[in-house]
Amino acid sequence: xMRLSPFNIVSLTLGLAFLYxxxxxxxxxxFNESKLVTVWAGFSTKWYGExxxxxxxxxxxxxxxxxAVVSSTIATxxxxxxxxxxxxxxxxxxxxxxxxxxxAPLVMPEVITGLSLLLLFIGLGVDRGVMTIVLAHxxxxxxxxxxxxxxxxxxxxxxLEEAALDLGASPLDAFRLVTLPIxxxxxxxxxxxxxxxxxxDLVIASFTSGxxxxxxxxxxxxxxxxxxxPEINALSTILIGLVTVGVVAASLATKQSAIRAKRDEQTxxxxx
Amino acid sequence: MGQLDRNGRRRVGVVRRLxxxxxxxxxxxxxxxxxxxxxxxxxxxxxALAIPPYTPTAKDGIWTMLSGLDFENFVFLTEDxxxxxxxxxxxxxxxxxxxxxxxxxxxxxxxxxxxxxEWRATLLMLVILPFWTSFLIRVYAWVxxxxxxxxxxxxxxxxxxxxxxxxxxxxxxxxxxxIVYTYLPFMILPIYSALDRLDGSLIEAAEDLxxxxxxxxxxxxxxxxxxxxxxxxxxxxxxxxGEFVIPSLLGGSSTLMIGxxxxxxxxxNRDWPVASAVAVILLLILIIPxxxxxxxxxxxxxxxx
Numbered sequence: 001x002m003r004l005s006p007f008n009i010v011s012l013t014l015g016l017a018f019l020y021x022x023x024x025x026x027x028x029x030x031f032n033e034s035k036l037v038t039v040w041a042g043f044s045t046k047w048y049g050e051x052x053x054x055x056x057x058x059x060x061x062x063x064x065x066x067x068a069v070v071s072s073t074i075a076t077x078x079x080x081x082x083x084x085x086x087x088x089x090x091x092x093x094x095x096x097x098x099x100x101x102x103x104a105p106l107v108m109p110e111v112i113t114g115l116s117l118l119l120l121f122i123g124l125g126v127d128r129g130v131m132t133i134v135l136a137h138x139x140x141x142x143x144x145x146x147x148x149x150x151x152x153x154x155x156x157x158x159x160l161e162e163a164a165l166d167l168g169a170s171p172l173d174a175f176r177l178v179t180l181p182i183x184x185x186x187x188x189x190x191x192x193x194x195x196x197x198x199x200x201d202l203v204i205a206s207f208t209s210g211x212x213x214x215x216x217x218x219x220x221x222x223x224x225x226x227x228x229x230p231e232i233n234a235l236s237t238i239l240i241g242l243v244t245v246g247v248v249a250a251s252l253a254t255k256q257s258a259i260r261a262k263r264d265e266q267t268x269x270x271x272x
Numbered sequence: 273m274g275q276l277d278r279n280g281r282r283r284v285g286v287v288r289r290l291x292x293x294x295x296x297x298x299x300x301x302x303x304x305x306x307x308x309x310x311x312x313x314x315x316x317x318x319x320a321l322a323i324p325p326y327t328p329t330a331k332d333g334i335w336t337m338l339s340g341l342d343f344e345n346f347v348f349l350t351e352d353x354x355x356x357x358x359x360x361x362x363x364x365x366x367x368x369x370x371x372x373x374x375x376x377x378x379x380x381x382x383x384x385x386x387x388x389x390e391w392r393a394t395l396l397m398l399v400i401l402p403f404w405t406s407f408l409i410r411v412y413a414w415v416x417x418x419x420x421x422x423x424x425x426x427x428x429x430x431x432x433x434x435x436x437x438x439x440x441x442x443x444x445x446x447x448x449x450x451i452v453y454t455y456l457p458f459m460i461l462p463i464y465s466a467l468d469r470l471d472g473s474l475i476e477a478a479e480d481l482x483x484x485x486x487x488x489x490x491x492x493x494x495x496x497x498x499x500x501x502x503x504x505x506x507x508x509x510x511x512x513x514g515e516f517v518i519p520s521l522l523g524g525s526s527t528l529m530i531g532x533x534x535x536x537x538x539x540x541n542r543d544w545p546v547a548s549a550v551a552v553i554l555l556l557i558l559i560i561p562x563x564x565x566x567x568x569x570x571x572x573x574x575x576x577x
Contacts, residue, residue, distance in 0.1 A: 004386055011379035012387075012395070018376070019402050021454065022413035025423060029416070036420050082296040093295055101300040107562050109514025111531045112551045115538060116307035119548070123310055139303040142296065170283065200406050201537075203516055217408050228416045236409040243405045246496075251397055263321065 023240055034081065038228075042085035047234040057235065060219040064199060067130060067215065071137035072194035078143025079194070080187055086146065087153040105143040113140060114207030121208065128210030136208040137201065141194035148193060152186035184252075192250070196243075315548035316341035326545050345549035355550065358528040359557065365444060365519075365529060367513040369451035373508045374501065376452055377459035381500075382493075384460070385467035395511040396464070403457045411450050411521050418522070420444050442524030455511065459504040466500025467493070499572045506565035513561075514554060530554050 004012075030048075034041030051057060082102055089095070105113065117136045121128055156179070164174040180187075204218040209215065223229055316325040349355045384395045402410060417423045418441040425437040440446050470493065478488040494501075516531035523529070530550065538547040 004388075005381060007379070008383035008386055014382035014384040015383075015456075016377060016398060018453070019399070020399065023402070023405070023410070024415055025417065026409070032381070038423065038426065041299060044313060058571045078299055081292055082300075085293050085296065089289070094297070096299070097305075098293075098297055101304050103566075105304060107510050107565075109511070109516075109531060109554065109558070111514055111516050111534045112311075112555060115534065115547060115551055116311045116441070117303065119310045119314055119544070120303070120307040135303060137297070142299070146296075192559070196404055202408055217406070220408055220412070224412045224415065227317070228412075228419070232412065236406070240405050244401065247401050247404055248396065251393075251521070255349045255393075256443060 023236075026233055027237045027240060030230065030237040032230060032233075035230060048238075051231050051234045051238075054231070056214075057216070057219060057231075060214050060216045063130060063213050064216040067133050067137060067205075068195050068198040071134045072141060072191050073197050074134075075138045075142040075194040076145050076187060076191045079142040079190055080149050082142065083148075083153055084149035084154040085151050099132075099159040102143050102146050105140045106147065110141075110201070110203035111207075114204040117204070118207040128208060129212040130209075132208045132210070133205050133213060133215065136204050137194075137198040140204070141197050144193050144197060145187075145190035148190040149186045150182060152183045156182055311548045311551055313341070314545055315552045316343065317341075317545050318344065319543055319545050345545045346553070348546065349549055354528070355533070357449055358530045358533045359553070360371065361528040362513055362530040363557075365447055365451075366509050366515075368456075369448045369512055370505050370509040372448055373452045373455055373459045374505060377456055377504065378463055378501070380456075381460045381463035381467055384464050385470070399457050399460050399464075407454060408517060410454055411517055414446065414450055414453065414522060415441065418449070436513040441522065442527075444523065444527055445549075446522035447519050447527055447529075450522045451508070451512050451515065454518065455508040458507040458511075462503040462507065463497055466497040470496050499568065500577075502568045503565070503572075506561055506568070510558065510561050510565065513558060 029040075031045060032040055033041050033046070073075040082098075084097055086102065114136070117129075117132075117139075121132050126132060160182070161174050161178050162166075164178045165171065169177065200217065201215075202221050205215045206218055206221075209218070220232060220235065224232055314326055319326055327340075331336055360374055384392065384399070387395055415422075419425075420439065420441070421438050422441070424440065425434075428434045429437065440449075446534075473491050474496070475488050478492045479485065483491065514531045515529060519527045519529040520530045523532075531554075534547055534550045534554070537550060
């Protein structure tokens with residue numbers, strides 16, 4: 001490929017600095033002794049201690065985790081089903097509406113999704129809490145899952161599935177033993193995406209939750225509206241750390257499996 | 273399964289297909305489409321001092337309900353300056369930030385596409401990583417940087433570039449910075465993938481035929497990455513238009529964005545019918561860029577075939 005010009009190097013360096021400096025500052029100042037977040041007063045981990053002693057934050061974190069696990073799991077099942085229908089379903093009544101309902105939530109402003117679900121729940125007289133947040137999160141994240149999974153299904157060689165059916169597998173077995181292992185990476189990344197979206201959501205959760213359920217982003221929101229706080233810096237550092245470890249581990253795992261697949265191919269070629 | 277005859281097997285297949293279609297279909301109907309119908313209906317209702325704070329409701333009977341609906345809230349929206357200004361300023365803020373994101377993102381995507389092969393995976397990961405970290409935290413990070421005694425002012429005062437601290441936080445400038453920062457990956461990725469597919473020999477050909485490097489860039493690279501630019505711009509513009517977190521946290525009281533107005537109308541004023549009317553109009557405005565975006569994606573998919 002072409003060589004990088006000085007201009008390329010400068011724009012990459014400045015761009016990456018722009019992306020990472022704000023988070024770096026946040027991380028560094030979470031270890032600041034002083035309550036004044038912009039004045040450095042020495043190294044300390046006391047804000048982490050305060051954070052772990054803060055029951056409200058821990059409760060909110062627990063609610064968020066439960067909502068994220070449940071909603072992303074249901075969303076993965078529904079989203080995979082929807083992807084299957086979109087790619088393999090052929091023609092059926094209302095197909096255009098169906099694909100419209102899959103793609104629309106991806107671009108819908110959160111305030112509108114949140115408002116519409118809240119009005120529905122109130123209209124039905126449903127008590128708002130963890131359950132309604134789960135319903136809301138499942139609805140928008142299943143659409144993301146279905147986009148991720150259907151992009152994989154499109155490239156999937158259908159002959160493999162037909163071969164299994166010809167060899168006597170039931171459709172369910174063919175799906176379980178042939179299709180699922182092949183689309184598994186997409187299903188897993190769909191789940192991860194749904195999980196992250198749910199962990200991250202503030203607006204839809206604010207609309208659909210009741211007094212009984214406060215999620216972590218809602219808790220963070222109510223305290224950052226009052227300005228910068230060292231406890232939130234500590235919390236942010238923990239979250240940034242978890243994500244970094246997760247993403248780096250996932251990308252290493254993908255790289256490993258790609259290397260393994262290549263090696264398997266080479267071995268197969270040699271023995272053949 | 274083995275005992276079933278051919279017809280039985282087919283019937284099982286039909287039932288399975290039906291279940292596969294019906295379950296996600298009904299879910300989306302109940303929790304995506306019907307809620308919109310509810311919003312639309314409430315936008316035509318009147319405010320009432322009860323919970324739910326609007327009339328008429330379905331309990332009054334279908335006919336009374338239908339005859340009680342009118343476009344009063346929409347008329348109200350056109351009469352009150354606030355809403356007009358909020359729509360116009362949302363469009364303006366979204367447009368300016370999209371252009372700024374393009375200005376920051378294009379050189380980065382360009383440099384990534386020219387980088388040696390072994391760097392690319394790492395660079396790509398570095399661009400995607402912030403996308404996985406909490407949106408709220410990334411916006412919050414700028415509060416400490418842009419505030420009066422924040423890091424930006426400290427730095428600028430230290431270098432002697434300014435004598436007085438600048439007011440950046442709680443202005444539209446802070447909102448632009450926030451949008452560029454949080455949506456940058458959405459701009460870089462489609463442009464990078466367009467540039468990555470670009471055939472380097474075309475640029476060489478242009479240069480051999482006497483184009484300067486800048487001219488070759490302008491006449492060859494930019495037009496060939498046009499689809500990536502368009503996709504990136506829509507991916508930033510569409511969510512920026514309805515943004516709530518960024519204007520609330522970084523913008524000031526004078527920053528008008530429709531997402532913020534809707535949130536406040538609903539939670540502070542508790543005027544549900546007007547909030548619903550605001551949402552319906554925002555949706556109507558969004559349909560245009562969404563349709564254009566879809567068309568661009570379709571054209572690109574067709575071009576690839």
